[in-house]
Amino acid sequence: MKHCQSFFLILIFVLLGSTSALAQKNKIDQLEAQRLEIKNQIKQINNLLFKNKSKQKNQTSLIEDLNYKLGVRRNLIKVTNQQANLITREINSNQKQITALREELVILKENYAKTIQTAYKNKKSQNRVMFLLSSSNFRQAYKRLEYMNQYSKYQKQQGENIKEKALELQSLNLKLGQQKTDKDKLVAENKEVQKALEVDMKQHKTVMTAIKKDLKKYNAQIKAKQRAAREIDKEIDRIIKEAIVSSNKKAGKPTTTKTSKTFALTPEAKLLAADFLSNKGKLIWPVEKGLVKVKYGVQRHPTDASLTINSNGVRIATEENALVRAVFNGEVLKIIVQKRGNPTVLIKHGNYITAYHNLKKVSVKPGDKVVTRQEIGEVFTTSEGETLLWFSLYKNDKSVNPAEWVYKM
Template sequence: MKLLQRLFLLFLFICVTTVALAQTSAELRRNKEAIQREIDLLQRNLNETSSTKRLTMGQIRAINSKIRLMQNKISIINSEVKNLDNQIHENTNEVHSLKSQLGQLKNEYAGMVRFAQRNRNAYEKMMFIFASDNFNQAYKRIKYFQQFGQYRKKQADYIQGTQKKIEYKIVVLDKNLKEKSNLLTEQQQEKVKLGKNKTEQAQMLNQISRQEKQFRQDIAARKRKQAEIDRAIRSAIQREIELARKKAEEEERLAAQKAIAEGRPVPVAKEKTNSSYLTASPESAKLSAGFENNRGRLPWPVGQYSIVERFGNHTEGQANYTNDGINILTEQGAAVKAVFEGEVLFVRELYGTYIVALRHGDYFTIYQNLKTVSVAKGNKVETKQTLGVVASKEDGPVLHFEIMRGQTKLNPEAWIAK
């Protein structure tokens, strides 16, 4: 019976381990497929923008992003191979263990067969029962013969079941080995592609050095344009803060007048911050709380996406600049959607494209580089509602996306879903 218990525990362990590994492998495959979609998107954009005679910053950022994604994909393939190696090792050990258990079961069964052969006729069984010292012993010997027969049948079933388990694990093991072979082939192909892209990157960097002056001028022009856009955004937010402040002060003044008229003490006004002004109304407070509770879970503002420039400081050649949001490459004519419900703070056209800013309590989301817009100032919008269509310039269809709390810039990657 101890042997049977060990077999059951071994089988249970096999099932649990197989499910856990399968879940991990499925997650790795999903991540790999998502990365490949980004790589394909970047490659399509590079194919479209490479027709221009002059190398652009967008092309450089796209090839850099593509190389980073390809390295991530190779890393995932390495993890998949490691997972399969673990599965192969465990399945091999399980086959050896099951074969050992099968040998023990067969030995036990052979012993029972030999015993049955020695007591095969009814006369010998009857003599064994009649040789009992008393009635109780005779009864026990009868029960023994009955249980022995049942146990022998069970042993035969366990032997057959163990053989089937071994056959199944050998099939799984063979499948694992084929999967590993396919993954190693895929890994080698990706390394070859990565090498070609690094060569292309080196050629671009060499071209940058020859166009250094032009790139510095392009970055300086970008800084001037972005500074003007930032001033417009900050001015609009500051006006919202001032309106909220005046409204709060007026409410406090009316409350004080009412208290004096009723002979009650005048309420002491609490010191307020910009955030407290912006969340003074129950509706604004609810929006702020909802936005904050969805940190890391906000939907992407476009359907297909690849981040080609991240939040923070950047260096291109000898030029330095700061990106207060993220630049998202998407598809031509992609719809730009609100990442959370709120109100349109403003819609403005600057340098031939539109900017849309939404207010979510004391949080703001900004969507730059729209070709057309479908909302207007003061409109209420829902999560995933279309705001407009992304514009496509020399760098391709790139959306610049920002998140702010009051006047503070936040890293959008910390807020949108992974």
């Protein structure tokens, strides 16, 4: 009974050890995928935000871009450190395993040597025959023959065990060597990232010093941008409310507090809305290449901590002359053209609306049916080389976070 309990305890430890090793391997693989994604993000940041050095950005835009870049670099360092630490744990675990295997191999070889010596002494066939003939009865002779066969099998099994352990040891040594190489590579890469981070931090400090010298001027610029953003948000809000009232009138529904906030949908529009909802988290990006420079919601302004950004959508930095695409099938609800500012396209998808603001060109008109990936315009680029698409998403008259709807935003 005790032997059975010991066996099951060993089996449990082995299973737990292999499960833990597998979980650790999966975690390392996840971190590696994350690290490569962040490296690609840094590449995009350099291409989209810092490529055109001939055009001098204004200080507030530059500090926003630098803040973004610093955050991503710090994240890369953090993920790489986590990965290196996990590999270190694996290295330590494998080194312990190698030590245990070597000790086990020594014992196996010693035991095998003893069996070989014993076998050599009893090698002569006459000794084997005499051993059998000296049996007192047939049963004992049979048992002795069975013993000799089992002993021979045991010898062979010992030899196989030694081969297996030697191969396992060789495999672990190779794995250990690769892990050490991987770790050294990660440490070296992290040093390079740390150097780049220090360069960016110096530039960030220089720009912030310049801004603080004339903070009133820059705050005035920031507040002017925020007023423009509020104006477009207010206009989108007005158009959506008008569209809701219109849809309810067409459906013959009386205007109440409840109906004034939700679209009355035709059967076709209901199907479109359900289809749009089923694609939550899978919608395409409104531009082919881009990164989110300003997230959805209330956030602290990167230039002045006393100011906040209240974003009803996301601001996507993209390349110059970038084409804007409809993220899903729908109908163009309205083209907003303001005196101060660039055009905005609103597309209706049942009771969902997507808004594409800061366009240079518009290639659709109200009432047009559009399909996923259809070109609807081109993003505006400032004289300083900044190309930003403001993208918002609404359910009825309430804005929602586009990052929850667009794939890997």
